[in-house]
Amino acid sequence: MSSTVKNVDSLSFAGKKALVRVDFNVPLDENFAVTDDTRIQAAIPTIKKILKDGGSAILMSHLGRPKGGPEDKYSLKHIVSAVEAALGQKIKFAGDCIGSDAAKLAAGLGSGEVLLLENLRFYKEEEKGDKDFAGKLAKLGDVYVNDAFGTAHRAHASTAVIAEFFKDKVAGYLMESELTNADKVLDKAERPYTAVMGGAKIADKILIIERLLDKVDNLIIGGGMSYTFAKAQGGKIGTSLLEEDKLDYVLELMQKAKAKGVNLILPVDTVIADAFANDAHQDLVSSGEIPDGWMGLDIGPKTRELFGKTIWDSKTILWNGPMGVFEMESFNKGTIAIAEYVAQATQKGAFSLIGGGDSAAAVNKFGFTDHVSYVSTGGGALLEHMEGKVLPGVAALAE
Numbered sequence: 001m002s003s004t005v006k007n008v009d010s011l012s013f014a015g016k017k018a019l020v021r022v023d024f025n026v027p028l029d030e031n032f033a034v035t036d037d038t039r040i041q042a043a044i045p046t047i048k049k050i051l052k053d054g055g056s057a058i059l060m061s062h063l064g065r066p067k068g069g070p071e072d073k074y075s076l077k078h079i080v081s082a083v084e085a086a087l088g089q090k091i092k093f094a095g096d097c098i099g100s101d102a103a104k105l106a107a108g109l110g111s112g113e114v115l116l117l118e119n120l121r122f123y124k125e126e127e128k129g130d131k132d133f134a135g136k137l138a139k140l141g142d143v144y145v146n147d148a149f150g151t152a153h154r155a156h157a158s159t160a161v162i163a164e165f166f167k168d169k170v171a172g173y174l175m176e177s178e179l180t181n182a183d184k185v186l187d188k189a190e191r192p193y194t195a196v197m198g199g200a201k202i203a204d205k206i207l208i209i210e211r212l213l214d215k216v217d218n219l220i221i222g223g224g225m226s227y228t229f230a231k232a233q234g235g236k237i238g239t240s241l242l243e244e245d246k247l248d249y250v251l252e253l254m255q256k257a258k259a260k261g262v263n264l265i266l267p268v269d270t271v272i273a274d275a276f277a278n279d280a281h282q283d284l285v286s287s288g289e290i291p292d293g294w295m296g297l298d299i300g301p302k303t304r305e306l307f308g309k310t311i312w313d314s315k316t317i318l319w320n321g322p323m324g325v326f327e328m329e330s331f332n333k334g335t336i337a338i339a340e341y342v343a344q345a346t347q348k349g350a351f352s353l354i355g356g357g358d359s360a361a362a363v364n365k366f367g368f369t370d371h372v373s374y375v376s377t378g379g380g381a382l383l384e385h386m387e388g389k390v391l392p393g394v395a396a397l398a399e
């Protein structure tokens with residue numbers, strides 16, 4: 001972490017209301033129960049430090065990607081009990097993140113108490129980095145703490161803009177330890193260095209790939225991201241995930257990889273389904289040969305082996321994004337197989353860094369967390385940090 005950024009140990013929170021940006025963007029099931037609380041657990045040490053000092057904590061986060069207005073399925077009320085369980089105490093919840101209720105609850109917060117605000121992204125001003133909105137949030141607390149590593153690559157109102165309203169602005173323990181762990185690999189990665197990319201946030205992460213080309217020897221693309229590559233090469237992808245306006249970009253990327261001598265490895269076979277459901281009809285086809293009306297939901301067995309061979313030979317592995325819809329048992333085999341290969345490579349001496357809300361949930365779910373070198377709560381944030389970029393959420397804390 002930059003030497004000009006202070007951490008929570010530099011302050012005493014006694015009698016202070018700490019406004020803490022956390023990343024509680026956690027996976028929920030169809031009944032809105034938290035299925036993986038890694039990101040909540042990861043923020044607990046910072047919250048406890050504030051409370052132990054005799055301060056109070058006002059927690060703010062986003063959940064999912066609402067369209068700029070309230071949506072019940074993205075309400076942070078669903079995670080209140082999970083936060084209480086992780087913290088071991090009751091918390092208060094404000095049904096809005098700004099406005100009179102939030103102000104009243106924040107003002108009445110006593111030493112040792114915790115308040116969780118409603119989803120910041122119920123206001124489009126959050127993602128726009130709106131200064132007035134940041135100022136309204138800032139009024140709620142005396143001190144600003146950013147512990148949301150997973151969102152530190154976003155220059156949003158609550159992650160970056162808000163910092164200018166505070167004299168005391170510090171990084172939480174999670175933010176600090178994430179950066180320290182990632183820095184162990186940054187610029188001193190042993191080779192071969194392999195990045196494995198998958199998941200569903202194609203538009204964001206496809207842009208990061210280009211910059212990773214200067215760092216890695218091998219680039220493996222699986223998961224939802226791979227179909228844009230298949231289509232760009234003239235393949236048929238049915239109704240699989242696609243980033244239509246990135247087709248030309250992907251072709252350029254493939255040429256750049258070649259020019260830089262990076263080994264770009266794409267799936268050769270795909271598990272397809274006729275619906276986005278665990279009990280849908282399934283089939284296995286060559287990649288780029290997906291019939292109309294069918295979608296690719298996992299990598300196939302040949303691909304698992306192909307990816308595995310490269311992972312097995314790697315000395316540094318950076319993985320973000322599941323290889324398929326691992327939440328459904330029918331489509332989890334690719335993600336499990338890749339996690340196994342990463343664990344094996346780690347056992348024989350590779351350093352493996354796995355990041356992302358869903359990727360962390362997947363390695364937890366399948367029992368690999370203790371068999372890889374480090375699991376980060378950040379996906380996009382980790383990748384951007386690994387490109388050598390100063391994350392906006394960190395830059396905003398600099399004195």
Ligand SMILES: Nc1ncnc2c1ncn2[C@@H]1O[C@H](COP(=O)(O)OP(=O)(O)O)[C@@H](O)[C@H]1O
Nearest residue numbers: 199200201223224297324325356357358359379
């Ligand atoms: N082929 C696919 N089609 C649809 N969704 C996919 C596919 N492969 C992976 N996914 C989904 O990608 C999601 C995770 O993507 P992303 O948010 O980019 O990862 P992370 O949170 O680890 O950074 C998972 O919910 C998973 O179901």
Ligand SMILES: O=C(OP(=O)(O)O)[C@H](O)COP(=O)(O)O
Nearest residue numbers: 023025150151356357378379380
């Ligand atoms: O889940 C997150 O990122 P990740 O999927 O890259 O791990 C963060 O909460 C950021 O969310 P965003 O990508 O909607 O800004």
